[in-house]
Amino acid sequence: MPYRTTDRTRDKKDAKRTAMMQAAVRVFAEKGYHAATVRDIVAAADVAIGTFYFYFPDKETLFVYLYEETADFLLRTVEQGLRRGDSWPGRLAAALQSFVNIATYEPAVVQLLLVGGVGAVPALVESRGRFRNELADLWQEALDEAIAAGELRPQNSRLTAQGLAGAFDEIVLHLLSLPEPTMVAAAVIQEMTTFALRATGYSQ
Amino acid sequence: MPYRTTDRTRDKKDAKRTAMMQAAVRVFAEKGYHAATVRDIVAAADVAIGTFYFYFPDKETLFVYLYEETADFLLRTVEQGLRRGDSWPGRLAAALQSFVNIATYEPAVVQLLLVGGVGAVPALVESRGRFRNELADLWQEALDEAIAAGELRPQNSRLTAQGLAGAFDEIVLHLLSLPEPTMVAAAVIQEMTTFALRATGYSQ
Amino acid sequence: MPYRTTDRTRDKKDAKRTAMMQAAVRVFAEKGYHAATVRDIVAAADVAIGTFYFYFPDKETLFVYLYEETADFLLRTVEQGLRRGDSWPGRLAAALQSFVNIATYEPAVVQLLLVGGVGAVPALVESRGRFRNELADLWQEALDEAIAAGELRPQNSRLTAQGLAGAFDEIVLHLLSLPEPTMVAAAVIQEMTTFALRATGYSQ
């Protein structure tokens, strides 16, 4: 057999696939689902239009997939942050650090998740709902642990979790709209932590 | 309906124009900017397509205009709520009451503002930024007054305001995703108030 | 109302619609379903591509509709021919006259029905089957009447009818492939009649 699906060719294919997905994330984040055309994406990835359809079934499927991948990445990152600290303030600060890191170094991730294509892709409504729920789950679990540990007073941890998630989004989105987000990131993390400690009724 | 209650539109007695705008809000809220076609809008308003272009220059301009009108309506309503109470908890509860009222009785308003077409309409980025800023301004002013009155301790009122705005959005959006939002609205307002009092460091 | 859906505008619309359908029949007959592009059709009708979709839902629907219209036209014409004569030979000759007339003066009709798009459009399989059945029905009825009248001997009139229909198609298709079909049409009709009288066992 003169032609083999060797490791090298497979690696190459995977690499191209990954490159195209990264290009797609950038374009989707920048323009939103509808305004981003397949031509934009292939131009960003520097391939022909047919190549797109060789790797992906269609634009919508790719978008939903990227959304879910991205959501998963964000969730896992925040989750790891939450595991890093040994007290509620510590876990909180670590998780916010993680979140703000993603936002400043991979702004496309946040753009895609928070403003990308909601309302544009029916199939996404469900994905978005799942994402917001899982994000709230994450915070709620952390809250419940802190409550169980006596660090926080009993409260409606579900609603608190939702409130925190929404608050962090708003603040980070605003941060990203500043000319030099990295310059103030540390201070914002500090302030967000303070806000969140208050919001969760943490004293001392 | 938002654009009926504001000054900008009150004087325009054009019934047909108003009907078309109401139809447009509904359609935009339901389908999102791109999926909503001009044909959908004129069908909902029961006029011909040419009529649309007699009253409005184009789809995008109308959308941005509706967004701003709607944002204005929401801001004014929340502002009125904030003026109704005579203490921070009172003002807070009244403002949240107003906000949740809009969300439950005019869900299209919230849909339009929060998920409508951000990312889809470039011209909207600026409008959205302005809306979020003005919303934060509102809360910040209320916070600063409460701080000045000694009801709240000094804090970064800007960031707190942003956090509150984001938290309320998330919670209300989740409320709207429930099968019977009105059934739990009162309880949610109560819980949101509790959350916000904690988040603003209110004690006693 | 400055604009009215007057008779004149409606007539104009109908005329355009008809013109486009005629153009479509020509193009489909000439190129077959797949090779005929919507661009070809609108070029032949001298309208813009959007106009096509203003009048027709899509290419396939139009094709199937034209096929059925055309089949119906052919069936009705042959049927009338069959009613014109007062004996089996007379009816036969009249029907063949009608059929050959269509074929020579409207070759597109025959092209569309016999070679147009069979195999290309799934939805057409059924239409084609119905057409061939109805054509056989026509001949069978005529045969059964002639048998009942004692003009023909009893026979499997269904199979005879199918045979006649197939035979006529083949002969007429060959006729159309000649450089000057009209020059030999009369002679061919004569010969076809002779063939068909033999095939139906007509004597004297």
Added chain:
Amino acid sequence: MPYRTTDRTRDKKDAKRTAMMQAAVRVFAEKGYHAATVRDIVAAADVAIGTFYFYFPDKETLFVYLYEETADFLLRTVEQGLRRGDSWPGRLAAALQSFVNIATYEPAVVQLLLVGGVGAVPALVESRGRFRNELADLWQEALDEAIAAGELRPQNSRLTAQGLAGAFDEIVLHLLSLPEPTMVAAAVIQEMTTFALRATGYSQ
């Protein structure tokens, strides 16, 4: 399989090539020329797409080639049938037996020839014309021999031949549309023979 039994392909011992051609006949017959993609064909033959272009110059050339091969196969088979009998009715019955055998056991052959891609492939118009002519030639020769032998009365044997060819196609195509063609094949052959004897003016 047609191209196995003809001289043209017998010497080509290329199994892969043959497998691809057999797959192609099936796919073309099933889907028609346009709807059958090269990918369908290579999938059916279980080879890679590049292999297709190693063996065949392009899709259209292959199709025309297959059409001609298949036509050749059918012509040779019918011809053999015509040689088997020793009287006109005997030859007729044998030829029809051969034809119906092909149709029932290799329906793809008939599908390809009769509904495959006429109108879809410009280059096929000529091939089809040649096929129909050769088929008519076959019947005409048999008729002329029978006339010369005094079995049939003098007649326009060309037109009779065309008529028979068309009639047989129609009847066989209808046979194939039945749920169980083989169950009625024998009876249909019998009836077709009767029809053809009448149509050729055979008496006694």
Added chain:
DNA sequence: TATGAATGAGAATTCATTCAT
């Protein structure tokens, strides 16, 4: 003012074909 027929740029997607390996 109001209408709706007409337009055509532009989008997603397909698929025959090529060519480096």
Added chain:
DNA sequence: TATGAATGAATTCTCATTCAT
């Protein structure tokens, strides 16, 4: 010989917008 990744012309269809009536 055989492979399949890559290509891009071509196709169908949508929809914002215009303009004669």
